Structure formats: C-alpha cells, structure tokens
Amino acid sequence: MSQARPFTVITGASRGIGAEYARALAAQGYDLLLVARDHTRLDMLREELQHGHQGEIWTESLDLSQPQAASTLYEMAHSHREEVSLLINNAGFGMYGDFADMPLANIQSMLQLHMNTIVESTRLFLPAMLARQHGAIITVASVAGFFSIPYMTEYAATKAFLIAFSKGLAREIQNQCVTIQVCCPGFTDTDFHQTAGHKPKHVLFAQSSQKVVQTSLRALQSKRTLVTIGWQGRLATWTSKMVPQTILMALAGKFVKPPSSIPKHQPSH
Ligand SMILES: NC(=O)c1ccc[n+]([C@@H]2O[C@H](COP(=O)([O-])OP(=O)(O)OC[C@H]3O[C@@H](n4cnc5c(N)ncnc54)[C@H](OP(=O)(O)O)[C@@H]3O)[C@@H](O)[C@H]2O)c1
Numbered sequence: 001m002s003q004a005r006p007f008t009v010i011t012g013a014s015r016g017i018g019a020e021y022a023r024a025l026a027a028q029g030y031d032l033l034l035v036a037r038d039h040t041r042l043d044m045l046r047e048e049l050q051h052g053h054q055g056e057i058w059t060e061s062l063d064l065s066q067p068q069a070a071s072t073l074y075e076m077a078h079s080h081r082e083e084v085s086l087l088i089n090n091a092g093f094g095m096y097g098d099f100a101d102m103p104l105a106n107i108q109s110m111l112q113l114h115m116n117t118i119v120e121s122t123r124l125f126l127p128a129m130l131a132r133q134h135g136a137i138i139t140v141a142s143v144a145g146f147f148s149i150p151y152m153t154e155y156a157a158t159k160a161f162l163i164a165f166s167k168g169l170a171r172e173i174q175n176q177c178v179t180i181q182v183c184c185p186g187f188t189d190t191d192f193h194q195t196a197g198h199k200p201k202h203v204l205f206a207q208s209s210q211k212v213v214q215t216s217l218r219a220l221q222s223k224r225t226l227v228t229i230g231w232q233g234r235l236a237t238w239t240s241k242m243v244p245q246t247i248l249m250a251l252a253g254k255f256v257k258p259p260s261s262i263p264k265h266q267p268s269h
Pocket of ligand 1: 011012013014015016017018035036037038039041062063064065090091092093094113140141142143184185186187188189190191192193195
C-alpha cells in the first residue's frame with residue numbers, strides 16, 4: 001500500500017514556504033521526506049502533519065550548504081523509498097548589505113546551497129524520473145532573480161542562475177513527461193527576512209506562503225516552467241521586461257539598502 005503513494009522530498013521544510021509545501025502535499029496523500037538543519041522544528045511539523053495523514057513522514061537533519069549534501073540527500077531519500085515523484089529544492093537564505101563586508105564563509109554557503117546543491121540534486125534525482133517518464137522537480141528561486149539587486153547582489157545572482165538553469169533544463173527534456181518548475185515568489189511573509197537581518201522599509205502586499213505553494217502546485221498540473229505568484233508576480237515580470245535595468249537597480253537598491261551602508265573607499269579631501 002505504502003509503495004503506491006507518491007513520495008516527495010522537500011528541502012528547507014522546517015518553516016516558511018517549505019513547511020507549507022509539506023502541509024499541502026500531506027493533504028494530497030504524499031509520503032514525505034522533510035529535510036532542514038533544525039530537527040526539533042521538523043519533528044514538530046511531522047507531529048502536526050501526522051494527524052489525519054495516512055502516509056509516511058520522515059525527517060532528516062542535513063546542512064545542505066555542505067559540499068557532499070546532494071549525495072547525502074539522494075541516499076537519504078532512497079533509504080526510505082525507491083521512487084521519488086517530486087523533489088522540491090526550496091532551502092535558501094538571504095543576506096543584505098555591502099558585498100565587500102560580507103563574511104566570505106557566508107557567501108560560500110549561499111553559493112553552495114543555492115547553486116551547487118540544487119544542480120547536483122537535480123542531476124542525481126532526474127535520471128530515474130526520466131527513465132520512468134514520470135516526476136517533477138520544483139526549484140524555489142525568486143523574482144529577485146529577474147534583475148540585479150544592489151545590497152542583495154549575490155542572492156539575486158544565485159536566483160538568476162536558478163531561473164536560467166531551470167528554463168534550459170525544462171527545454172532539454174520537454175516531451176519527456178517530467179516537469180521542471182522554477183517557482184519565483186515575491187516578498188513572502190516568512191522568517192526569511194528576519195533571519196537575513198533585514199528590516200524592510202516598506203512592505204506592501206506581502207504574499208502568504210500558502211498562496212505561493214497553492215500557485216506552484218496548481219501550475220505543476222499545467223506543467224508550466226516559470227511560475228510567479230499573483231498580480232505581484234505579473235507586475236515583477238512586466239517591470240523586469242519593460243523598465244530599464246538601471247532604473248530598476250536604483251529603485252531596488254534604495255529599497256534594500258541597509259542604514260549602515262555608507263560609501264567606502266572614498267577619496268579623502
Ligand atoms: N520569503 C520571501 O520573501 C522569499 C521570496 C522569494 C523567494 N524565497 C525563497 O523561498 C525559499 C524558502 O524561504 P522562506 O521564505 O520559506 O524562508 P525561511 O522561513 O527562512 O525558511 C528557509 C528554510 O531553508 C532552510 N535552510 C536554510 N539554510 C539551510 C541549510 N544550510 N541546510 C538546510 N536547510 C537550510 C531552513 O531550515 P533550517 O534553518 O532548519 O536549516 C528553512 O526551513 C528560499 O529559497 C528563499 O530564497 C523567499
């Protein structure tokens with residue numbers, strides 16, 4: 001019986017958008033492997049989801065910014081179930097501030113988590129899906145990947161990479177019954193901004209993680225590759241195409257710039 005249920009692996013499932021994917025997919029009867037570093041939160045979520053859920057829910061603590069993380073994730077998934085129907089590459093974090101002052105270790109963690117681990121995980125999980133002609137991979141990027149954003153420079157660049165990667169891969173495997181989706185939320189009401197140490201100056205029209213997940217899972221049925229959320233997503237898409245990049249960067253930089261960010265290396269008078 002258990003083997004008949006679809007199985008999904010969700011990274012960054014301890015809170016925010018990842019936890020919401022877990023809630024939605026548990027309600028749809030999926031077996032779940034929930035992965036993040038905070039085991040206590042994962043176990044609390046499993047307890048919450050187990051009420052009324054017939055399927056299996058496993059939790060694993062893993063730091064996905066470590067070099068071998070994708071292989072470990074793949075082995076963990078296969079220690080529970082042979083077939084993975086859906087992989088959700090969601091784990092991520094933000095950093096705000098002057099690039100020149102960012103701790104190098106934090107930048108390395110972000111590049112590893114947002115790019116290497118996701119590309120490697122996709123490479124590991126995809127072939128079996130293609131062989132079965134069934135499955136899907138959702139990667140959570142961001143509208144921040146639509147253009148360069150000063151003071152979130154490396155974050156926006158990694159998300160732009162994920163969008164380009166997912167679109168190219170989707171095209172490569174079109175007609176092969178496996179869906180590649182890159183989900184691009186706008187400002188979403190989660191712990192993300194607090195964890196990144198950012199106090200946004202103006203937050204208008206924040207989206208809920210429920211709305212992000214509903215839109216993403218609905219779009220999976222229509223096999224759409226690039227998914228944005230609601231009218232905010234449509235506005236971001238339109239703006240990124242119609243407004244010159246210099247203007248966009250100036251506006252985004254003003255919005256994101258931390259108060260402590262003062263010009264450095266100024267010539268002395
Ligand atoms: N919130 C927004 O406004 C927004 C907008 C666009 C895109 N996004 C993207 O949405 C995704 C989810 O973010 P969120 O808003 O849900 O933020 P969140 O509430 O801070 O959740 C982030 C999740 O990622 C996990 N994570 C972070 N670093 C990890 C690591 N090294 N190893 C394993 N797991 C790690 C965290 O778990 P642990 O701390 O337990 O490891 C947590 O479960 C991210 O990729 C983010 O870039 C967010």
